[in-house]
Amino acid sequence: MKHNGAQKTDLASVATIAAGHPFRGRIDPTEGAETVVVQMRDTSPSGVNWTSCVRTEVTGRREPDWLRPGDILFPARGNVSQAVLIDERIGSLQAVAAPHFFVLRVTRSDVLPAYLAWWLNQEPSQRHLEQNAQSSTLVRNIARPVLEATPVVLPPLPRQEQIVGLANTMQREEELLQRLRQTNQQIMTGLARDLLAD
8 A cells, every 4th residue: 555655544543533512412502602513414525504503502511622624523323424524614603513423633744634534435434434333223323443443545745635626626516517407407497387388
């Protein structure tokens, strides 16, 4: 695996892995709350939709570990294990992750968080998780040791930057195509309706 100067390691060697905020019971919206909680439904491959996050009071004896740009959210449960990068769009929001996320924080300066998030979503990582998940009847669970043992291949930083740039471009293209498909569908629907009205 040494070609192109890439090193092979595991996730525990490049990031800390913590559980999301320990909410007890339901997460209820609170009027005028300053803090938000990121849940599964607020995430997509393009990141966190901050406007859809529930505003709630984050209580607890100690100061919560607020999310910051560069953190990676990884779902511990569910059939889709997509890593989601927290990027600059978080702004000055005080936010925590729901309990069913792991929060990954890169510990090495030669690892780009955006690259690590990308790598976790690729086939080699996904296959490792798929093979080692504890599947109950309906929902699969990913235990922390399994996540920690995920193989990570680290190319040099410039190559990581290249890959992230390419991945972002592809993501944008995908979103544009989706919008285009929707627009086309609306045009067709409009056409059919016009024919009906004739």
